[in-house]
Amino acid sequence: MLEVNKTLTYSGDEMVEVLKEIEYILISLHKMGSHYAETLPDSYVEYANETTKFIDDNNICERLSGIRKILSSKFDTSLGEDDMDDLERACEDIEYWIPKNEL
Structure with a gap:
């Protein structure tokens, strides 16, 4: 990791x-999990639907992207010898979701 990326400073507003x-x-x-926990597994479909609806209706992916943008904005993105920056390198081993039929 680049020395400049070892210590990053964010404003209070950014962190809030x-x-x-x-x-x-x-x-x-x-709260969703707690609400449905008492009736699982019988309410699993309703729980899954409610969770999906929450994610979609409340732009959760967009919100998470905004968090990532704030946090990653302070990193120096200079490429190393491997043609990757520090964040790419740190994330390269993440096992992302894939459809069951592609396992």
Whole structure:
């Protein structure tokens, strides 16, 4: 990792924005899980539908993208010898979701 990327500074406003978004998503999902926990597995379809509806109706992917934009904005994105920047390198081993039929 580049030395400049080892210590990053964010404004209080940036961190408040990030934390509010995380809080909204985390607490909402927790409340959904708690609400349906007592009736699972019988209510699994309703729980899955409600979770999907929450993600879609509340632009959760867009909100997470905004968090990522704020957090990644401070990184120096100079490419290393491997043609990757520090964030790309740090994320290269993440196992992303794939459809079951592609496993």
